[in-house]
Amino acid sequence: MTYDSPHAHVPGPVFEADQLVKEYDDGRVPALRGITLRIEDGEFVSIIGPSGCGKSTLLNMLGALDRPTSGSLKFKGTSIPDLADPAKYRGQEVGFIFQAFHLLPTFTVEENVQIPMFELPWSRAQRKKRAGELLDAVGLSHRLGHLPTKLSGGERQRAAIARSLANEPGVLLADEPTGNLDSQNAVQIMDLLCRLQTEHRITLLLVSHDLHVASHANRIIRMKDGLIVSESRPGDVTHSPQA
Amino acid sequence: MNFLTIVIRSLWRRPVRTSLTLVGISIGIAAVITLVGLASGYEKSVVRQLDVIGIDVIVSNMEGGMMPKAFDESMKAEIAKLPDTEKVTTVLMQMLSVEDAPMMMVSGREWEGFTWDQLEVEEGRMPKDASEKAVVIGRLAAEVLKKKVGDTVQIETDEFQVVGIVDGQSVVENGAIILALPLFQEVSGYQGKVNFIDIKVPKNTDSGRITALCEKIEALFPEVRAVKAGEVVGTSQGFRIARAMSWSTSLLAIIVGVLGVMNTMLMTVFERTHEIGILLALGWKRRRIVFLVLCESAILGLLGGMVGVILGAGALKILELTPTIRGMLEPDLSGGLVIQAICIAVGVGVVSGLYPAWRSSRLTPSLALQG
Incomplete structure (x- = not known):
């Protein structure tokens, strides 16, 4: 593994949300109804809950993919909705992993991993070298020139993980990363994510509806109807009556 | 990538x-x-034609649209008296449908005017005089009309004998039918009229003197415009x-x-x-x-x-x-x-x-x- 995160790991919250509200359709559809949470640097946190509970919406807010309706949301003390350059934040501070992989179908695996690097002042050779290293780290060095359509689901998600690490982010936001995978591939992907998180102390926020997947985290936040209903450690949750 | x-x-x-x-x-x-x-x-093509013929100043009346309006040929005599006019000649030019060709340039030129000089006979001969009912045709026009020396060509209602095929050294000249001015005036119904007076000035006449000549012509004959050959394209309304x-x-x-x-x-x-x-x-x-x-x-x-x-x-x-x-x-x-x-x-x-x-x-x- 050649990946090294350049982000300094200083104690303190990476994310702080206070009374975070997100409404759609002029307030007729509330998605988040007052979320307050704090996520420390290097933590691995799972957010679980039934479909439509607002967990992906929360992840979108944390990743500056959408703006909250009200409330406060900070990344290392800076208000995310007020970021001067949200693209830079998305490109360099956080990395996204999606359930549907979201690889670009007309580009090879290696090219897909290079896509986020275009905002950095790297040469073509540097981009190629780094993509090769990242794909090697996720076990895809034999698939560099393949199009995503030629890959299995597990391989696609590995490619997406490699891409999420392209710009050396300190935070990974994973939205149902095993949602489209069979159980064997799901285990492998979770092992990979856990390894990356522990080896490099990346802050990992994972959204899932699968308790087994969520149980890999150090902390589990449970959501329902746009609210956090409980927080626990994996051992607690598996024995919780709500589980 | x-x-x-x-x-x-x-x-x-x-x-x-x-x-x-x-x-x-x-x-x-x-x-x-x-x-x-x-x-x-x-x-x-037109610029090249003027250059080949050696025209320095063109007098015409462009109110007629693409082809200048005809005016009285007597104007030539007055212009010829002006200083810096070495040679002056008149032309009546029309775009006509000739036989199978829908549009063809027909140029009636003052007999012995300098506009005949650059025509090189490729086949046949030049007309003997202004009264001979004959034409010479440019080599491209000959191809288009499928004419050779000895054939006749119908212009408007009259027939003329093709006595020569010429190289006029420009596309416009080579695509034209050329005949003596009086013959064309008669067949086209423009007796006594021309639509161009072409002027050649003495060699080494400076541009300022040519401009002065143009101004004099326009002052004498307000109904026409006198334009230096090099400026024809830029100033012509057509x-x-x-x-x-x-x-x-x-x-x-x-x-x-x-x-x-x-x-x-x-x-x-x-x-x-x-x-x-x-x-x-x-x-x-x-x-x-x-x-x-x-x-x-x-x-x-x-x-x-x-x-x-x-x-x-x-x-x-x-x-x-x-x-x-x-x-x-x-x-x-x-x-x-x-x-x-x-x-x-x-x-x-x-x-x-x-x-x-x-x-x-x-x-x-x-x-x-x-x-």
Whole structure:
């Protein structure tokens, strides 16, 4: 593994949300109804809950993919909705992993991993070298020139993980990363994510509806109807009556 | 992989649509090349004709549109008295339908005027005198009319014998039927009238003196304009109209091209909402996405322009060989026109991409990711 995160790991919250509200359709559809949470640097946190509970919406807010309706949301003390350059934040501070992989179908695996690097002042050779290293780290060095359509689901998600690490982010936001995978591939992907998180102390926020997947985290936040209903450690949750 | 790879890969994801858009732009550019090339070719042909004959000043009345209005030939005698006029001769020129040729230049020239001098007889001879009912025809006109020495040619209601085939050293001259002025005045019904007085000034006459001569002529005869030969194309209303018509027709073709590219780019942006969402999520700045869309449309324009230039050049070549055009003018495909056309095509691409690019930059990443 050649990946090294350049982000300094200083104690303190990476994310702080206070009374975070997100409404759609002029307030007729509330998605988040007052979320307050704090996520420390290097933590691995799972957010679980039934479909439509607002967990992906929360992840979108944390990743500056959408703006909250009200409330406060900070990344290392800076208000995310007020970021001067949200693209830079998305490109360099956080990395996204999606359930549907979201690889670009007309580009090879290696090219897909290079896509986020275009905002950095790297040469073509540097981009190629780094993509090769990242794909090697996720076990895809034999698939560099393949199009995503030629890959299995597990391989696609590995490619997406490699891409999420392209710009050396300190935070990974994973939205149902095993949602489209069979159980064997799901285990492998979770092992990979856990390894990356522990080896490099990346802050990992994972959204899932699968308790087994969520149980890999150090902390589990449970959501329902746009609210956090409980927080626990994996051992607690598996024995919780709500589980 | 570099940025250009992304641009080109995006364009070739829908090869049929991209190709059809290219065809749309290239037709517009081909129209520019053809129409402007024809107009410009006509101008160059005339300039060359004047140069070959050695005309320094042309006196005419351009109110008549493409062909100057006829005026009294007696004006020549007065002009000939002016200083700096070495040779003065009169011409009556008309565009007529001659036999199977829908348009042909027929030039009645004052007998023994200097406008006969540069004609080189290739076959046959020159008319014996102004009264001989004969014509000489330029070699291109001979090909178009399928005439040889000894044949007759019908001009208006009268028949003339072809006594010679000549090389006039310019396309306009070679595409013309040339005869003595009185014969043409009679057959065309313009007795005593001409529509050009051509003046040759003594060698080494400076430009200022030629300008002064023009001013004197216009002062003496306010109904005509005296123009230096080199300025005829620039000042002639007929040429201006031809140029304006060619550009305005081309503009319509260009507008069609703009709409075509804009439609394609809008479709592309709509179709790629999801992809744009991914790029935004991966940290691409909005201005990079705008640049991507603009580059795609500019490259569409560039490729369309290049294909259009090839199509336009082909069309000019075909027109050059068409009997209607042949001998009238030599189409001009200058480097300047090619560069101008390609710049227009790229401009069309960029302008057409502005709105789709703006649309793409307004997408909310989370919504775009949902497609």
